[in-house]
Structures are given as C-alpha cells and as structure tokens.
Amino acid sequence: MELKMGFLFSSSPPALLLLLLLSLSSQLFLNGLPLAGAADIPLGATLTPSNSSSWTSDNRTFSLRFVPDPDNPSLFLAAVTYSGAIRVWTAVGADNTPAAVDSAASLQLRSDGDLRLTNGSGAVVWQSNTSGKGVTAAFLSETGKLILKNRRRSVWQSFDNSTDTILQTQNFTIGQTLKSGLYSFSLNNTGNLTLTWNDSVSYFNKGFTSSYTANKTLISPVLTLHTNGIVSLSDESLPGSVVIAYSSDYAESAVAMRFVRLDSDGNLRAYSVASGSITATSRWSAVADQCTDFGWCGNMGICSYNDTSPVCGCPSKNFEFVDPSDRRKGCKRRTEIEDCPGNSTMLQMDNTLFLTYPPEISTEQLFVGITACRLNCLLAASCAASTSVDDGSGYCYLKASNFVSGYQSPALPSTSFAKVCAPALPNQPQSG
Ligand SMILES: *[C@@H]1O[C@H](CO)[C@@H](O)[C@H](O)[C@H]1NC(C)=O
Ligand SMILES: *[C@@H]1O[C@H](CO)[C@@H](O)[C@H](O)[C@H]1NC(C)=O
Ligand SMILES: *[C@@H]1O[C@H](CO)[C@@H](O)[C@H](O)[C@H]1NC(C)=O
Ligand SMILES: *[C@@H]1O[C@H](CO)[C@@H](O)[C@H](O)[C@H]1NC(C)=O
Ligand SMILES: *[C@@H]1O[C@H](CO)[C@@H](O)[C@H](O)[C@H]1NC(C)=O
Ligand SMILES: *[C@@H]1O[C@H](CO)[C@@H](O)[C@H](O)[C@H]1NC(C)=O
Ligand SMILES: *[C@@H]1O[C@H](CO)[C@@H](O)[C@H](O)[C@H]1NC(C)=O
Ligand SMILES: *[C@@H]1O[C@H](CO)[C@@H](O)[C@H](O)[C@H]1NC(C)=O
Ligand SMILES: *[C@@H]1O[C@H](CO)[C@@H](O)[C@H](O)[C@H]1NC(C)=O
Ligand SMILES: *[C@@H]1O[C@H](CO)[C@@H](O)[C@H](O)[C@H]1NC(C)=O
Ligand SMILES: *[C@@H]1O[C@H](CO)[C@@H](O)[C@H](O)[C@H]1NC(C)=O
Ligand SMILES: *[C@@H]1O[C@H](CO)[C@@H](O)[C@H](O)[C@H]1NC(C)=O
Numbered sequence: 001m002e003l004k005m006g007f008l009f010s011s012s013p014p015a016l017l018l019l020l021l022l023s024l025s026s027q028l029f030l031n032g033l034p035l036a037g038a039a040d041i042p043l044g045a046t047l048t049p050s051n052s053s054s055w056t057s058d059n060r061t062f063s064l065r066f067v068p069d070p071d072n073p074s075l076f077l078a079a080v081t082y083s084g085a086i087r088v089w090t091a092v093g094a095d096n097t098p099a100a101v102d103s104a105a106s107l108q109l110r111s112d113g114d115l116r117l118t119n120g121s122g123a124v125v126w127q128s129n130t131s132g133k134g135v136t137a138a139f140l141s142e143t144g145k146l147i148l149k150n151r152r153r154s155v156w157q158s159f160d161n162s163t164d165t166i167l168q169t170q171n172f173t174i175g176q177t178l179k180s181g182l183y184s185f186s187l188n189n190t191g192n193l194t195l196t197w198n199d200s201v202s203y204f205n206k207g208f209t210s211s212y213t214a215n216k217t218l219i220s221p222v223l224t225l226h227t228n229g230i231v232s233l234s235d236e237s238l239p240g241s242v243v244i245a246y247s248s249d250y251a252e253s254a255v256a257m258r259f260v261r262l263d264s265d266g267n268l269r270a271y272s273v274a275s276g277s278i279t280a281t282s283r284w285s286a287v288a289d290q291c292t293d294f295g296w297c298g299n300m301g302i303c304s305y306n307d308t309s310p311v312c313g314c315p316s317k318n319f320e321f322v323d324p325s326d327r328r329k330g331c332k333r334r335t336e337i338e339d340c341p342g343n344s345t346m347l348q349m350d351n352t353l354f355l356t357y358p359p360e361i362s363t364e365q366l367f368v369g370i371t372a373c374r375l376n377c378l379l380a381a382s383c384a385a386s387t388s389v390d391d392g393s394g395y396c397y398l399k400a401s402n403f404v405s406g407y408q409s410p411a412l413p414s415t416s417f418a419k420v421c422a423p424a425l426p427n428q429p430q431s432g
Contacts, residue, residue, distance in 0.1 A: 040137040047107040049076040054084070055140055061257075062088070062144040066107070075100035078107045078117050078126070080146050080158060082257055085278040088144050088165045089158045091117045091126035096163075096179040097264075099125045109138050113155075115148060130156045143169055168258040172223040182295060183266040191221045191233050193244070193286055195268060195293075198403075203266070203294035203357045204287055208233070208244040225260050229283065231270060247272060247283035258283075266293040291407045294355050298322065298330020300385075300418070302352065302406035315406065315418050316347050317425035333420060340421035346374045346386075347424040353414040354387040355405045356397045366396045373398075374417045385418045 041055045047065060054065035062082055069075040077098045080089040091107075093099040104120030113135030115128040134150035141147065144167045146158040159170050164180040166172045178185040182198045188205070195204035218235040225231050229250030234241035247270045249255060256275040262268050267287045271280035287293050290310040291303035297312035300319060304311060314321060314331035323329040337344050356364060366376065370388040373396035377386035385399040390413040406416065 040139055041109060042137055043109055043111050043113070043135070045109050045138070047078070049101070049103045049105060055138065057140045057142045057144070059142055061142055062140055064107075064140055064146060066101075066105070069098065069100040072100060075102060076105060077101075078105075080140065080144060082144065082259075082273065083278045086257075086273060086280055088167055088259055089146060090163050092163050092179070093125065095181065096184075097181050098163075101125055109135075109148075113148070115156075128156050143167065145170075164262045166223070166225060166260040168225050168227050170224070172260075174221055178262040178268075180262045180264050180266070183262060183264075185262045185268050187221055187223055187233075189218055189221065191218050191235070191242075193223075193268070195262075195266060195286065197266065197294040201294045201357050201360065203292065203355065204268075205358075206286070208242075225258055225270060227258065229255065229258055229270070229272065231260065231284065245270065245284045245286075249281075249283050265290065265296055291409070292355065294357060294405050295403065296328065297405065298328055299403045300331040300333075300406070301328070302331075302349075302408050304408040313408075315349055315352075316420070316427045318347060318418075318420040335421045337419055337421065343422045344378070344419055345422040345424050346378050346417040347420045347427075348374070349406075349408065349416045349418065349427060351410055351412045351414070352387075352406055352408040352416040353389070353412050354385050354397065354399050354416050355407060356387065356399075360397075360399075360401065364397045364399060366398060367394055368396050369394070370396075370415055372396070373415075377417055377419060383419065385416065387414055387416045389414050 047053045047055065049066035054063040056063040062080055063084055064080050065084065066076040067079055067081060067087065069077050077100060078091040079087040081087055090098045099117065101117065102120040105118060107117050109115050112131040113133055114131035115138065116124055117126040119125050128148055130148050133155045135148045135155050136150055139147045139149060147154045148156040162176060162178055164178050166178065172187065174187050174189055184196050186194055188194050190207060192205050192207040194202060196202050216237050219237050221233055221235045223233055229247035230243055231245040232241040232243050247258065249272050254274050255272045257273045258271065260268065260270050267285050267290060269282045270284040272283050273280050290296065297303045300315065301312045302315055304313060312327040318334060319331040320334055321327055322332050368376065373386050373388040377383035377398050380398065382400045383398045385404050387397045389395045
C-alpha cells in the first residue's frame with residue numbers, strides 16, 4: 001500500500017498532485033465539521049452557531065449553516081453555503097441585508113413546518129411562513145436549492161425566494177427579484193436587465209438581445225448562468241437561447257461552481273469558484289463603470305476613481321462625511337440651507353455630474369445654459385443641486401430629490417452646482 005502511494009505521488013504531474021491535495025484538503029475540511037447527515041432534514045432539527053452544526057446536500061457540496069458575519073465577526077448569518085464558506089442564499093431582514101444574529105441564535109425546522117431563525121433574545125428574525133402547510137421535511141439539493149416539502153411536493157424553495165444570488169443552472173424569471181439593501185435586480189418583459197435603487201431610480205436598463213427581440217413580445221423570459229459561464233436569455237417565443245454575456249473564463253474546466261450575485265454595491269456580477277477553492281472571482285459585471293451606479297457613495301457623495309478603484313468623497317469643505325469610517329454613507333452639509341447665517345450660494349464643481357436616470361430624467365429636465373442652470377437652482381427653494389450636462393444636448397437637470405448622487409471625472413464635460421451656505425469653500429481633493 002505504501003509502495004503504491006509512493007508510486008502514485010512520484011509519477012503524478014505536479015498539477016495533478018496539487019489538484020489531488022486540494023480535493024483531499026477540502027474533503028477533510030468538510031468532513032471535519034459535525035454533519036446532520038445528508039438526505040431529508042426532519043421536523044424539529046435545529047442549527048446553532050455555537051456547535052457549528054450544518055445540514056448538507058447529498059455530496060456535501062452545499063450546506064445550510066451559520067457563518068460569521070463579515071461585517072461583525074461576533075455575529076452570524078444563516079446561509080446556504082458552497083464549500084461551507086461561500087454564501088449563495090442568506091436569511092435577510094426587512095431591509096434586505098443579511099440578518100446578523102448572536103451566538104445564542106438558532107435556526108429550527110419547527111414541528112409546525114415553519115423554518116425559523118430566532119435571535120438569542122428570542123425575536124423571530126426570519127421565517128419561511130410555511131407553518132400549517134403540511135411540511136414534513138427539508139432537503140438541500142446538490143444544485144444548492146433548499147426545499148421545504150410535504151409528502152408529495154415542494155412547498156417552499158430558495159430558488160423561488162432568492163436573496164441576492166442566482167446559482168448556475170437556476171432559472172431566474174420575470175417576477176423574481178434579487179435584492180441587496182436598497183438595490184434590486186429584475187428582468188424586464190422585453191428581456192432587458194434592470195437595476196433599480198430604492199424601488200425608484202432605474203440606473204441600469206439594458207437590452208443585450210435587441211437584434212433578436214426587437215419586434216417580439218417575450219412571453220416569460222428566463223435568465224440562466226450555465227455551467228460553462230455563459231449568461232443567456234431564453235423564451236418560448238425565441239427559437240433558441242440568446243447569449244447575454246460570456247464570463248471571462250467561460251468554458252474553462254478548472255471552474256467548480258458559478259453564480260450571479262447582486263452585490264451590495266449595486267452591481268450585478270458573474271462569479272466563478274475554482275475547484276478546491278473557497279473564494280469566488282468576478283468574471284463579468286453588468287455595470288462597467290461603478291461610478292454610474294446610483295447611490296453608491298450615498299446622498300451628496302461624489303464618486304471618482306483613484307489609480308485602481310472607485311472612491312467616495314464630498315463636494316467641498318461645506319460638507320462632511322455622515323460616517324467618516326464608512327464613506328459610502330454619504331455627505332451632509334455642515335450647515336443646512338435653512339440654517340444659513342447669511343445667504344445661500346451655489347458651489348461650482350467642474351467635471352462633475354449628478355446622476356439622473358428615469359423617472360427623474362423627465363421631471364427635472366430643463367433646456368437652459370450653464371448660468372441659468374446655476375441661478376434656477378439657487379432661486380428654487382426645492383432645488384438642492386443642478387447639473388449642466390454640457391454634452392451638446394443643452395440640458396440642465398435641477399435635482400429636487402432629497403437624495404443626489406455625484407460622479408466626478410476629468411473625462412466628464414458636465415458642470416454641477418450644489419446649494420450651500422455662503423461662502424462656497426474650495427473643492428476637496430478626492431482621496432481614497
Ligand atoms: C446543535 O445544537 C442544537 C440545539 O441545541 C441541537 O439540536 C443539535 O443536535 C446540535 N448539533 C450537534 C451536531 O451537536
Ligand atoms: C455524488 O458523488 C458521486 C461520487 O462522486 C457521484 O457519482 C454522484 O453523481 C454525485 N451525485 C450528485 C447528485 O452530484
Ligand atoms: C440579534 O441580537 C444581537 C445581539 O443583541 C443584535 O446585535 C442583532 O442586531 C440582532 N439581530 C437582529 C436581526 O435582530
Ligand atoms: C413571511 O411573512 C412576513 C410577514 O408577512 C414577511 O415579512 C416575510 O417576508 C415572509 N417571509 C418569506 C420568506 O416570504
Ligand atoms: C417563495 O417561494 C414560493 C414557492 O416556492 C412562492 O410561492 C412565493 O411567491 C415566493 N415568495 C417570494 C417573496 O418570492
Ligand atoms: C431551467 O429551465 C430549463 C428549460 O426549461 C430546464 O430544463 C431546467 O431543468 C430548469 N432548471 C431548474 C434548476 O429548474
Ligand atoms: C420594463 O421597462 C418598461 C420601460 O422602462 C417599464 O415601463 C416596465 O414596467 C418594465 N417592466 C418590468 C417587468 O420591469
Ligand atoms: C427610499 O424610498 C422611501 C419611500 O419612497 C423613502 O421614504 C426613503 O427615504 C428612501 N431612501 C433614501 C435613502 O432616500
Ligand atoms: C432596453 O434597453 C435598451 C438599451 O439597451 C433601451 O434602449 C430600451 O429602451 C430598453 N427597453 C425597455 C422596455 O426598457
Ligand atoms: C422591426 O420592425 C421594423 C419595422 O417593421 C423593421 O424596420 C426592423 O428591421 C425590425 N427589426 C428587426 C430586428 O427585425
Ligand atoms: C445676500 O443677497 C442679497 C440679494 O442678492 C444681497 O443684496 C446681499 O448683499 C447678500 N448678503 C451677503 C452677506 O452677501
Ligand atoms: C484606491 O482606493 C482603494 C479603495 O479605497 C484603496 O484600497 C487603494 O489603496 C487606493 N489607491 C490609491 C493609489 O490611493
């Protein structure tokens with residue numbers, strides 16, 4: 001036996017050896033945790049963060065368990081995970097962000113058939129609402145689908161109640177929504193992919209398939225990420241499925257699992273996980289320019305790029321960060337307009353745009369030049385900021401909304417104005 005092992009290892013090419021070791025270690029990792037065992041999870045079964053218990057799919061590819069909250073390591077999230085680490089479904093709170101619970105929390109499939117996440121204090125944080133529906137067991141499939149079923153069929157399933165993730169082979173249809181905080185993703189009945197902020201601002205609405213679908217009414221479009229990394233759209237009215245995007249690593253065999261996620265930054269990305277890995281790598285993103293993503297820098301925040309990344313700043317020293325430790329929370333005026341000791345004035349910001357998307361685009365639009373764009377806002381009590389687009393269209397947008405989102409770049413021709421208490425202070429250098 002030992003001879004055989006020695007032979008196997010010494011004759012294996014290094015790459016194969018590495019793969020073998022990786023798969024051995026991931027097996028050990030999975031096997032090292034206490035398991036409730038595959039197959040059906042009976043009524044009464046309970047998971048807790050403290051004993052690291054989990055419910056697994058047959059081959060232990062996916063597991064339902066508590067994982068540490070990345071934002072606060074003393075708290076936990078209840079999640080369906082891939083390889084015990086990558087969250088693909090998470091119990092969320094009313095604000096559509098993962099519901100963080102303490103170490104005394106529990107997730108129980110109650111005898112009445114309800115799957116319930118309870119915080120240490122006893123408060124019900126999330127529930128499947130399936131009590132009294134004849135649920136007899138839970139089941140986690142090898143594709144990552146959590147199912148609550150009665151004797152005949154599924155009563156509730158995570159693929160119909162996705163949080164922020166669509167798994168490979170999962171069919172995402174019209175009427176379903178991914179949510180992440182204030183951001184949501186859905187499929188338009190034209191097959192367009194749409195991203196919306198706070199159920200109001202549609203900051204991304206793109207048809208990838210217009211040459212196929214231009215003159216067609218789609219019946220029930222379905223978005224699918226295939227195991228080969230191709231994102232496609234299919235519909236009864238189309239002869240075949242239409243490619244929306246190729247992940248940059250499409251058709252590569254080293255990929256063990258793929259998923260599409262609406263990230264907390266409002267971008268929709270396709271991810272890959274390599275065999276044996278417990279980290280995911282982004283291979284396609286719907287929004288190419290992160291700074292066009294409404295609200296990413298919070299109210300009055302100005303998005304710009306440093307050498308490598310999008311960063312958030314404030315318009316000028318008339319403003320300060322709402323939370324200096326999290327610049328994405330936006331900026332506030334040091335003195336509110338109604339409290340100005342003297343006059344208010346317009347702070348000028350060159351190469352800056354206040355993002356304007358439907359439905360605001362029609363109501364805030366004015367056909368005036370730059371000086372009038374500044375003055376109209378100064379004189380209108382309801383106007384907080386304005387943007388002269390300067391792209392040849394002649395448009396000025398007066399921002400009446402109490403939430404505005406800025407973008408600054410040397411490549412932008414726009415000039416923007418923000419109402420502040422006089423005097424307008426110098427613009428802040430944008431820094432990481
Ligand atoms: C974990 O704790 C729960 C609740 O106390 C219990 O029902 C379950 O059997 C425990 N699991 C393991 C593997 O110890
Ligand atoms: C589980 O693993 C076994 C052995 O590798 C394989 O034959 C089987 O197809 C797998 N089952 C599923 C559902 O993937
Ligand atoms: C659960 O309780 C902890 C500790 O009190 C608290 O920090 C956390 O916010 C609670 N989670 C929810 C979702 O209520
Ligand atoms: C369960 O019902 C509550 C109250 O109506 C609702 O807020 C919650 O979203 C429901 N949960 C699921 C998983 O649908
Ligand atoms: C959750 O899934 C069930 C069926 O699995 C479906 O009837 C229900 O509409 C879904 N709820 C939401 C909020 O998507
Ligand atoms: C998705 O839809 C296709 C085509 O209708 C079907 O073959 C496949 O089984 C569906 N996938 C899932 C996970 O339901
Ligand atoms: C599709 O887009 C149109 C135009 O933006 C909009 O009126 C309609 O409500 C959208 N439909 C869905 C299902 O999102
Ligand atoms: C989101 O919309 C709701 C309802 O329209 C509004 O009350 C809330 O202030 C908005 N959130 C932000 C951050 O503007
Ligand atoms: C779909 O997206 C295209 C841009 O790709 C846009 O011109 C069109 O208006 C969108 N359709 C709907 C219904 O929103
Ligand atoms: C859609 O219909 C219009 C008018 O009939 C036609 O000019 C156009 O070429 C059609 N587009 C496609 C993609 O078939
Ligand atoms: C405030 O504005 C008024 C009218 O434009 C002007 O007459 C006055 O001088 C301004 N006051 C100060 C302190 O700038
Ligand atoms: C750019 O911003 C990112 C994110 O804040 C930061 O990690 C990085 O160090 C910054 N780079 C430079 C050159 O300032």
